[in-house]
Amino acid sequence: MRRAQQYVLVNGRSVLGNNFYNNNLHLAAAAASMYSSSTTNNNNGGWSRSRWFPPSSPSSGSVLAGAVSFSAVAASSEIYAKEPPPINLLPKDVVLYQYEACPFCNKVKAFLDYYHIPYKVVEVNPISKKEIKWSDYKKVPILSADGQNFVDSSDIINKLNHKIHPVGSAPKDDAEENKWRGWVDNHLVHILSPNIYRNPSEALESFDYITSHGNFSFTERITAKYAGAVAMYFVSKKLKKKYNINDERASLYEAAETWVDALNGREFLGGSKPNLADLAVFGVLRPIRYLRSGKDMVEHTRIGEWYTRMETAVGESSRIKASE
Numbered sequence: 001m002r003r004a005q006q007y008v009l010v011n012g013r014s015v016l017g018n019n020f021y022n023n024n025l026h027l028a029a030a031a032a033s034m035y036s037s038s039t040t041n042n043n044n045g046g047w048s049r050s051r052w053f054p055p056s057s058p059s060s061g062s063v064l065a066g067a068v069s070f071s072a073v074a075a076s077s078e079i080y081a082k083e084p085p086p087i088n089l090l091p092k093d094v095v096l097y098q099y100e101a102c103p104f105c106n107k108v109k110a111f112l113d114y115y116h117i118p119y120k121v122v123e124v125n126p127i128s129k130k131e132i133k134w135s136d137y138k139k140v141p142i143l144s145a146d147g148q149n150f151v152d153s154s155d156i157i158n159k160l161n162h163k164i165h166p167v168g169s170a171p172k173d174d175a176e177e178n179k180w181r182g183w184v185d186n187h188l189v190h191i192l193s194p195n196i197y198r199n200p201s202e203a204l205e206s207f208d209y210i211t212s213h214g215n216f217s218f219t220e221r222i223t224a225k226y227a228g229a230v231a232m233y234f235v236s237k238k239l240k241k242k243y244n245i246n247d248e249r250a251s252l253y254e255a256a257e258t259w260v261d262a263l264n265g266r267e268f269l270g271g272s273k274p275n276l277a278d279l280a281v282f283g284v285l286r287p288i289r290y291l292r293s294g295k296d297m298v299e300h301t302r303i304g305e306w307y308t309r310m311e312t313a314v315g316e317s318s319r320i321k322a323s324e
């Protein structure tokens with residue numbers, strides 16, 4: 001088990017000090033805490049059709065091109081089909097307490113989606129946190145399943161992974177997989193905030209996403225969007241220093257290239273199917289993929305093909321919509 005490591009990615013308390021909690025910035029900090037990340041690593045241990053991001057809008061190609069690409073997608077989705085666990089091993093009554101844009105929560109969702117485990121989502125209000133009042137643990141994700149509560153994204157995934165694999169067929173502890181899962185928690189997540197809040201327009205784009213998907217009242221939403229964008233723009237500059245990031249885009253591209261190198265020609269780190277490291281990298285990148293930074297990353301690195309394979313492999317979300 002790796003050493004528990006605490007770090008503050010965008011937590012206003014440590015980065016900006018007490019003044020940060022004045023007035024609207026309190027709200028912004030709370031919104032921003034969706035990307036705050038105190039990581040405790042522990043690697044040992046009717047369904048909706050919703051997506052968090054709209055897929056990039058299809059270009060107006062010809063009907064023929066459309067038909068060809070449709071059959072290509074159909075063929076590839078068979079190749080990278082999901083892996084539904086045996087029905088008797090499916091965890092029941094799964095509820096994920098989350099922030100929509102939180103990278104750790106998105107790691108868990110990538111796992112649930114890939115294994116076709118239906119789950120409800122409770123969007124936590126980052127300011128009041130009233131939805132998790134019952135819990136002593138005050139971060140997200142928190143997952144309840146089969147009447148038990150689990151905390152910490154890696155731990156949640158480990159426990160679920162054990163649950164869904166029949167005795168004797170549990171995947172072996174894989175050093176390479178563990179190494180890259182650790183890389184996600186200890187390296188990749190640090191690079192995200194400096195990128196998505198890189199300049200005022202990107203900070204606004206990110207907060208537009210965060211506040212439109214998060215659990216905010218109308219006034220909170222407006223305040224959090226603008227105050228949050230301003231605050232996080234400055235916070236992201238501090239984070240760059242803290243994590244020795246000179247050029248945030250260069251670091252993002254480097255991380256993407258490092259990951260592609262790790263694949264070493266394989267379709268997935270797990271070979272012909274994604275493993276938990278593939279799901280972790282995909283999970284934390286999913287909230288940024290269609291933001292400016294994610295688009296740049298795909299344009300300037302070789303990660304795009306793997307990412308598209310992952311989108312196909314993970315497929316539709318198994319999230320249960322509130323109305324269903």
Ligand SMILES: N[C@@H](CCC(=O)N[C@@H](CS)C(=O)NCC(=O)O)C(=O)O
Pocket residue numbers: 033034035036037038039040041099102103104105126138139140141151152153154
């Ligand atoms: N090690 C934890 C980190 C969880 C975490 O730091 N979550 C952030 C949201 S991304 C959080 O809840 N921060 C505290 C807050 O919002 O007050 C995990 O992997 O689940």
